[in-house]
Amino acid sequence: MISVVILVVSTQLLPAQGFHAVVDHDDIGVGTRSLEVDLSLDLSRVVREVDERFLSVAIDASLVAEEKLMYLLGSPKLRTLAKALAPSYLRFGGTMQDFMVFSSEKFFTQSHEDSCEKMELPPLLEERLKKQWTRQQVLLQKEDLQMKYRRVKFTEYSVDLLTSFANCTEMDLIFGLNALLRTSDNIWNSSNARSLIKYCESKQYRISWELGNEPNSYEKKAGIRVSGSQLGEDFVHLREILRESKLYHNRGLYGPDISQPRDHRKDLLQGFLSTGSQAINACTWHHYYVNGREATLADFISPEVLDSLGVKISEVLESVQLMSPGMRSWLGESSSAYGGGAEGLSDAFVAGFMWLDKLGLAAKMGLDVVIRQVLIGSGTYHLVDDNLDPLPDYWLSLLYKRLVGPEVLMVNTLPVAGLQNQRKKVRVYLHCADRNRGYSKGAITLMAMNLGARPSRLTLPAQLSLGTVEGFVLQSDQPDEAGLYSRSVMLNEKLLQMLDDHTLPELKGNILPPADHLLLPGFSLAFFVFTEAQAAACQ
Structure with missing residues (x-):
């Protein structure tokens, strides 16, 4: 089995102040143990289509x-x-x-x-x-x-x-x-x-x-x-x-x-x-x-x-x-x-x-x-x-x-026994990839985010495990709690900043080999483009 993204962030959070949400410490101190999340998706139909200026x-x-x-x-x-x-x-x-x-x-x-x-x-x-x-x-x-x-x-x-x-x-x-x-x-x-x-x-x-x-x-x-x-x-x-x-x-x-x-x-x-x-x-x-x-x-x-x-x-x-x-x-x-x-x-x-x-x-x-x-x-x-x-x-x-097209597809995370609360920390959405950016018909983009410190292992259905993937993983430039307060961000471990007033950096994904899962680091935001998905809804 090939791991698609191997990157673990160990983060500790201090108790939140006020009367709103409180930080869940269940996933603190878990070392390299990842949360298992299965994905269920439907590539046969478009469930919504938004404005190109969405x-x-x-x-x-x-x-x-x-x-x-x-x-x-x-x-x-x-x-x-x-x-x-x-x-x-x-x-x-x-x-x-x-x-x-x-x-x-x-x-x-x-x-x-x-x-x-x-x-x-x-x-x-x-x-x-x-x-x-x-x-x-x-x-x-x-x-x-x-x-x-x-x-x-x-x-x-x-x-x-x-x-x-x-x-x-x-x-x-x-x-x-x-x-x-x-x-x-x-x-x-x-x-x-x-x-x-x-x-x-x-x-x-x-x-x-x-x-x-x-x-x-x-x-x-x-x-x-x-x-x-x-x-x-x-x-x-x-x-x-x-x-x-x-x-x-x-x-x-x-x-x-x-x-x-x-x-x-x-x-x-x-x-x-x-x-x-x-x-x-x-x-x-x-x-x-x-x-x-x-x-x-x-x-x-x-x-x-x-x-x-x-x-x-x-x-x-x-x-x-x-x-x-x-x-x-x-x-x-x-x-x-x-x-x-x-x-x-x-x-x-x-x-x-x-x-x-x-x-x-x-x-x-x-x-x-x-x-x-x-x-x-x-x-x-x-x-x-x-x-x-x-x-x-x-x-x-x-x-x-650059990566997300207007066509919305259906994707869900499947419940895992005893880990319902932890599963909610992994949130996913699925669209056809943006053809105007050069992606072929049938390509799809999975948006994923991990709200917890524990890395998550996203198990893919068989139809997506055979093709290559472009991975775009956003993380803070700083570790631990300080990273969440940072005003800088890294794409695939490279700091993002303008080259000059007229030039943006190249936003390049990592080419990932075929695998039956993706590993989503703790406290990360990611786009995974399945360039060979051949989704019927995106043809």
Whole structure:
């Protein structure tokens, strides 16, 4: 018998603080003994198919709070990183979008669709802006804690810079409009949006649209309450405006970008769909697992916490299909922890378990798109750090983009007597491999993660044990508990980092010989591409 990956990580965790998940110590100190897990899969049929832009990203609207900071979108490094994640949607939105007002300065601007190199930010200016952005984030976090938000204006320059970024990175821009501009009758005042749309049309900018961010929180943030049915009518009004435009009459409109629907939020969603479902192309909602100000390390590797997403997806899909059968559902904003993320966790290696599991489960259950909060913006759940260098979740996202196709296949781990709790720490998802990256028809990609310290032995069915496999195993660059907090990651034991501002490293898999099992190291994330699987569903 040939072992496919032979790598053991011995990790000890300290007890978690707080009242959330607690670290399970059952697998601590087990030496080289691995957990046996059998895989059951079906390669005969596709159970779901998601949008090719399934993994998408957001730029947080907080970047425009100081308009000159939008010039960071001209960073060659940031553009290189973003373009590697295409095709994807690029959402520009978040809390700040409902406090943004377009103010036309009526000066001459140029369309930047074909001038990517000219729009690159000079190195000295980039360094200066990064320092200013670091200071700006402190102010934004204070505003968020106090729930006191100031109105900010943005001009044509912000729109030009944003559309240039989207065009040069080959992403499809979704712009979030301000829904808190309202009349005395509490009806959306569309005059400011009309001005913005008119300007974008004059420049022939290819944009889709949203209206409002988390309307269920308007009362807390702005002292305004908007019913679901009224919000739906506001969307119908926006759709009518778009239909008047030759450029935007068929462009996408997405909403209502509600927080996880429960209690009155569920009523708001249903009310919105009752009046506004015909106006939108997909129903969007937001999901975070835990409160970033209370989250613990144990939450990030808890099977129970990860399983909670499935419950929320089921609830939303049930409501959407009840009110609007056939309507597509998106996670319009999503990450690990709300409130700006969990400091020291949401930007660390451990966050990858929540991220990869969310991608796998969302696709499996029928969500078409997941928009990651955030590529760049305020908080600690971003994909790049304050120096615009990629964090672990960026590398995980990049591998997903290169290895995973839109077709979802069925795979399960089979129960092992006496080890049910341990088995939950190994989570697997299966897709056809991405043919656009050169994989042949019939190739499949197995995503696997090990939430525990004990290595796991994944037994393969006979049909997969005869061919070669490409293995991509992500681990922290540090051992033991410190590794879960690390902001660096290794691919097949090689540290991942950019070669320069324009060049990403080669993401090369290990060619593994035929075997009847795979060995998944403790606390690891992995992609295994079975290039010779000849899956009927992927032909």
